[in-house]
Amino acid sequence: MNSSSSLINALFIFVLAGFIGFEVIRRVSPLLHTPLMSLTNALDAIAVVGAIVLVGEHKDTLSAILGFIAVVAATSNIVGGFLITDRMLKMFKSSRPAAKTVAK
Amino acid sequence: MVIELLYLVASVLFILSLKWMSSPTTARHGIWAGEAGMLLAICGTLLHHGIVDYKLIAIALVLGTIIGVPLGRVQMTAVPQRTALSHAFGALCVTLVGSAEFYLRSPGISRFMMSVLSIEVILGGLTITGSLMAAGKLQEILPQRPLTYKGQNFVNFLLLAGALVIAIWLIVHPEAKSLFPFMVLIALTFGVLLIIPIGGADMPTVISLLNGYAGLSAAAMGFVLDNKLLIIAGALDGSSGLILSIIMSKAMNRSFTNVLFGAFGQVQALAAGTEEAKPVRSAIPEEAAAILSAASRVIVVPGYGMAVAQAQHKVRELYDALSKRGVDVRFAIHPVAGRMPGHMNVLLAEADIPYDRLIEMDEINGDFPQTDVALVIGANDVTNPAARSDASSPIYGMPILDVDKAHTVMVIKRSMNPGFAGIDNPLYYLDNTLMLFGDAKAFVGSIVRELTGGHG
Numbered sequence: 345m346n347s348s349s350s351l352i353n354a355l356f357i358f359v360l361a362g363f364i365g366f367e368v369i370r371r372v373s374p375l376l377h378t379p380l381m382s383l384t385n386a387l388d389a390i391a392v393v394g395a396i397v398l399v400g401e402h403k404d405t406l407s408a409i410l411g412f413i414a415v416v417a418a419t420s421n422i423v424g425g426f427l428i429t430d431r432m433l434k435m436f437k438s439s440r441p442a443a444k445t446v447a448k
Numbered sequence: 449m450v451i452e453l454l455y456l457v458a459s460v461l462f463i464l465s466l467k468w469m470s471s472p473t474t475a476r477h478g479i480w481a482g483e484a485g486m487l488l489a490i491c492g493t494l495l496h497h498g499i500v501d502y503k504l505i506a507i508a509l510v511l512g513t514i515i516g517v518p519l520g521r522v523q524m525t526a527v528p529q530r531t532a533l534s535h536a537f538g539a540l541c542v543t544l545v546g547s548a549e550f551y552l553r554s555p556g557i558s559r560f561m562m563s564v565l566s567i568e569v570i571l572g573g574l575t576i577t578g579s580l581m582a583a584g585k586l587q588e589i590l591p592q593r594p595l596t597y598k599g600q601n602f603v604n605f606l607l608l609a610g611a612l613v614i615a616i617w618l619i620v621h622p623e624a625k626s627l628f629p630f631m632v633l634i635a636l637t638f639g640v641l642l643i644i645p646i647g648g649a650d651m652p653t654v655i656s657l658l659n660g661y662a663g664l665s666a667a668a669m670g671f672v673l674d675n676k677l678l679i680i681a682g683a684l685d686g687s688s689g690l691i692l693s694i695i696m697s698k699a700m701n702r703s704f705t706n707v708l709f710g711a712f713g714q715v716q717a718l719a720a721g722t723e724e725a726k727p728v729r730s731a732i733p734e735e736a737a738a739i740l741s742a743a744s745r746v747i748v749v750p751g752y753g754m755a756v757a758q759a760q761h762k763v764r765e766l767y768d769a770l771s772k773r774g775v776d777v778r779f780a781i782h783p784v785a786g787r788m789p790g791h792m793n794v795l796l797a798e799a800d801i802p803y804d805r806l807i808e809m810d811e812i813n814g815d816f817p818q819t820d821v822a823l824v825i826g827a828n829d830v831t832n833p834a835a836r837s838d839a840s841s842p843i844y845g846m847p848i849l850d851v852d853k854a855h856t857v858m859v860i861k862r863s864m865n866p867g868f869a870g871i872d873n874p875l876y877y878l879d880n881t882l883m884l885f886g887d888a889k890a891f892v893g894s895i896v897r898e899l900t901g902g903h904g
Contacts, residue, residue, distance in 0.1 A: 362687050
């Protein structure tokens with residue numbers, strides 16, 4: 345249960361992370377907007393940690409079942425998200441030979 | 449303590465991961481950082497002292513991997529629907545965990561906790577069905593046309609209000625367990641109805657918006673579980689989705705509310721159909737090839753039609769053939785070309801076209817007057833000069849690619865049928881415009897054959 349100070353802490357983190365997100369993502373090249381979306385999707389699937397605890401603690405059947413489906417859904421996002429982002433980024437090649445080695 | 453520290457490292461890695469996405473040269477480091485952060489976080493979570501059942505976790509992780517691998521290996525043309533589907537999966541995880549937490553904790557839920565839990569479940573619920581609907585429309589299982597009916601916004605508003613009333617009731621009376629499923633159900637229904645009136649041209653905005661909702665619901669879940677890593681990841685994802693939707697709706701000169709609550713150009717589409725046919729000039733592949741090979745500067749403008757026809761590899765051959773002849777070929781990318789942010793870039797990169805040849809709208813627009821040929825492949829509304837000049841056009845004010853300012857404009861198009869939004873495009877009737885009627889892939893293929901003189 346949250347005491348009011350840990351609520352304030354959580355709000356601080358949320359607002360500051362939102363600002364960092366805004367500043368960092370504003371700088372992402374429009375070239376990479378599609379891989380950006382699949383990457384943030386994979387990162388967002390960090391929600392899996394909450395689901396893992398639900399399944400692992402096994403407090404009752406309902407929460408274990410819901411948690412189980414949640415872990416499956418989030419894991420498929422992690423695996424699929426990183427895989428496709430990597431495949432997409434591998435395709436982006438520069439015509440300048442110097443940059444080619446980096447992109448490859 | 450160890451878990452918290454691992455979460456801290458993971459948070460830093462996640463932020464670095466997004467930071468490295470700023471340029472294609474560092475972007476792959478971003479993936480590694482993201483993967484490392486994810487691995488640390490999951491391993492850290494497994495150390496959680498309350499965990500007794502590792503077998504079930506392992507089964508779920510393996511099952512998720514089995515589903516995830518094929519989803520990571522879809523064709524590049526299927527990326528928009530895959531992305532929509534993964535928004536649905538992410539939201540599903542969040543909604544299920546939120547529901548489980550409610551039943552575990554009720555009735556001992558503080559008002560604040562119940563508020564964030566409601567946000568988590570309502571946002572999550574509408575994102576699940578909304579994203580599934582979007583994926584269905586993109587996969588063309590569902591009709592892509594916007595479906596509208598009288599009083600649509602009123603019905604949607606009532607539903608949302610209903611969900612909020614239940615949420616408020618639960619905040620005051622968290623013991624009313626039987627009401628909770630109704631709140632989830634309404635959110636799910638709302639998600640379906642929200643996407644029904646949305647057409648294909650609005651998909652880039654809608655996918656971004658759903659991305660943002662998925663992130664915000666995950667952040668709300670972080671509040672419920674008092675998990676800082678989750679709050680950070682959710683806030684990052686949420687701001688990413690919101691920034692992208694702002695960019696997308698700006699590129700269409702529309703507000704969020706307009707995208708969500710007004711189907712595109714319905715009335716105007718009917719009006720456009722009544723006009724008499726105007727003369728257009730058309731050309732065959734031989735003529736198009738001759739004009740292209742005589743040019744020194746060519747700008748290709750790809751759109752959704754190129755994706756549908758899977759023409760990107762033929763376009764690459766055209767790029768090679770023209771480059772070999774010393775023609776300077778570049779690609780003009782409109783922010784909302786295609787069905788999701790960055791869609792065209794990925795398809796052209798897949799076809800091995802160097803990314804430094806893909807130029808953003810604002811950067812390339814000034815170059816059209818010095819361009820010999822603008823070749824439009826499967827793009828329509830993003831090239832419509834009515835957006836600049838005709839105040840009565842439904843897309844008036846939308847930033848467009850100024851292809852009409854090129855010396856010659858060639859438009860590859862199946863027929864004179866107006867585009868998705870049903871808006872007539874005056875570009876096709878200009879004196880410097882040549883219409884190339886046919887399938888994008890076949891037509892570009894014929895041009896390439898003419899240019900190379902071969903029969904391949």
